[in-house]
Amino acid sequence: MGDYRELWKNLNMDLEKHDQLCAVLPDMYGSVYLTQENRPEGMNYFNFVVSEVHGLRPAELNEHKQKGGKVLGTFCVFVPDEVIFAANAIPVGLCAGSQFWVEDGEKHLPRNMCPLIKAAVGAKVSGTCPYFQSVDMIVGETTCDGKKKAWEILDEYVPVHVMDLPQMKRTKDYNMWMEEIKLFIEKVEELTGNKVTVENLKKGIEIANSKRRALKRLYDFRKMTPSPISGKDALLISQIAFYDDPARFVQKVNELCDELEERAKSLKSEGKKRIMITGTPMALPNWKLHDIIENLPAEVVVEETCTGTRYFENEVSTEGETIEDLIKNLADRYLNINCACFTPNTGRIDDIKRYVEEYKVDGVIYSNLSFCHSYSIEYRNVEKALKEAGIPIMNIETDYSTEDAGQIKTRVEAFLEMI
């Protein structure tokens, strides 16, 4: 990693504690990722991004800020990045994926909360996440009780703007979400001093769509048997999508895809079971479940999660002549995401069944972060629908600790033998 200590110091980071974090990551990454045989060359870029994860991009954000630009932190696929791009600001996904931050989070939150929220709060209060330290504003949303109330804590450290996501999908809810996007535009204009126009919003939509197209192209390769890319490599790329410079990211994903196109011609199936993961998001560096599964004779071929298909499926239309038109296009695309925060959320079951066909899935693993009520309750209906359709499914509830890894491995093994 380059020398970023001056930058981190200027970001008011806790350097000593941050060193502890930096000391852990390379080993962890090495054992999960670099042990893979016959990896695509194109993954070298993503290896590099991880090796520089707290330096390279934060330095770019710093440069952007030096020129008067703004940086907005987000936590959820419902926040419309298009608006942020339009105002010449940069959106970044915030740190929330490591057990390292959980302990500090538990000083401010109850222990029986989802690890993602505890890690996010812990990352901020401990001053060990350069992204949290760089953002001028956090954009929150009301997708779950835990995050909704955690904004109140984070707001003591950095301004938080909350978007109230409707909990249903009726016509009035689309209208409400359009109003919420309008308020968000006003807020972003106020923060950046830049007006959101039809022209720059169309450009913002195009940037976000180009990321979606690149990820879609990548995921399409995973429909092949065998997939020319491992599940954990694909997961890593999805995770990096939330941080990286959009143009560079799209270019690198496309270069990788060009390689995969060639590579796919010569690969032969080893008869691995094809697994879909569905459930809660996996924030960087949460690779736990993928790593367990792919150390067995199985490959993860698709993630119906917020760090998977929910992030890139469906583009935003650029049709229209007014800001109103474009806001409607945004609302249409975003309320089409089938998150368990909606009631009912039957569209998710349709998505899962469709992906089972498209990705030739042998079995579905429902992955739920501990204490996420919305997804854990929804398991019942998903299980029922999949069993009716004859699709094998198993439920895993876990957090960021490694204590249950052996037990999960045993259960996944049994599941693979069964399907």
Add this chain to the structure above:
Amino acid sequence: MGDYRELWKNLNMDLEKHDQLCAVLPDMYGSVYLTQENRPEGMNYFNFVVSEVHGLRPAELNEHKQKGGKVLGTFCVFVPDEVIFAANAIPVGLCAGSQFWVEDGEKHLPRNMCPLIKAAVGAKVSGTCPYFQSVDMIVGETTCDGKKKAWEILDEYVPVHVMDLPQMKRTKDYNMWMEEIKLFIEKVEELTGNKVTVENLKKGIEIANSKRRALKRLYDFRKMTPSPISGKDALLISQIAFYDDPARFVQKVNELCDELEERAKSLKSEGKKRIMITGTPMALPNWKLHDIIENLPAEVVVEETCTGTRYFENEVSTEGETIEDLIKNLADRYLNINCACFTPNTGRIDDIKRYVEEYKVDGVIYSNLSFCHSYSIEYRNVEKALKEAGIPIMNIETDYSTEDAGQIKTRVEAFLEMI
């Protein structure tokens, strides 16, 4: 109890299982309530209501239904009973307060969920709650992830109409809540066949306000030192408010209050510590915490909960000439409730501080049902504000089981000694 077996059979209840429930309640009630010395005579009516809790009122609901009337089940103080009264329907709070139902609930819900939601689902699926069996429709809301997703399960058993409560309190949220009330009116009109008019909605408001006034009058007596009524008796009355015939309830509460007025003149303080409970609702027959506290030298003088002040504070204005006017009055009153489901929810802290003054509170006990994220996260801000104001506060997280009763008693004892 009278003989209601024929009624229960017609309600498709599981008679055998229900007998088990009925066998437990009298002993429990006896030990918590009938052991109190020098109780007001006026409590006899409420003793009677409990002794007939699954018979008398369900028989009245049955009679109402025989005449073509409808019954709507509710779970939350945000559902506007006024609309239900206006359409000549009856609102009833649904069973959710007993450990008896938790096991059946856990067959459909994850175990790490709030006991209130598990008990509610368990009460329905086990066919042991005559109220659940009587309702033509359940009115749900989006106040927490757990309930929001549980409606999808209950909807398989009885139609559920969900009201999407905004999660913030901006002008647009008031407008949204008004729209939601309008949709609710349409739904109730459709179900009952009765039009909601300015005239009958004003009458509905008056019925709901009369309950609020009676409860307010009751609670005002608790501001006295000593309170002429125990905390657990007051809690019981609040719980019964959700079930009972409104006119009879108001009359009986007022008769009790007349007695308390006399009684207060001769009571002398025994120096008991005056406790406020703030937090999650206590559904019938959840008397656990009150019982523990009042078996110590302490009295609960106010509950800042949904089975306390949040239920009756602030009347709905009957001013206005149009349905729109009245809907606005409803929205104004209901969005004035300071539930932890809102972000931020600083009004709740103001309420707690005000009640500390008005009820001369010595210490605040924050009571949280296990796994209720909204209230458990909000503890941090409430604690901080109260400590700054020099008000003692302690946090208790518990469920419906009795296993932790000894431990809670020890902790409350220590708290009482400290304040």
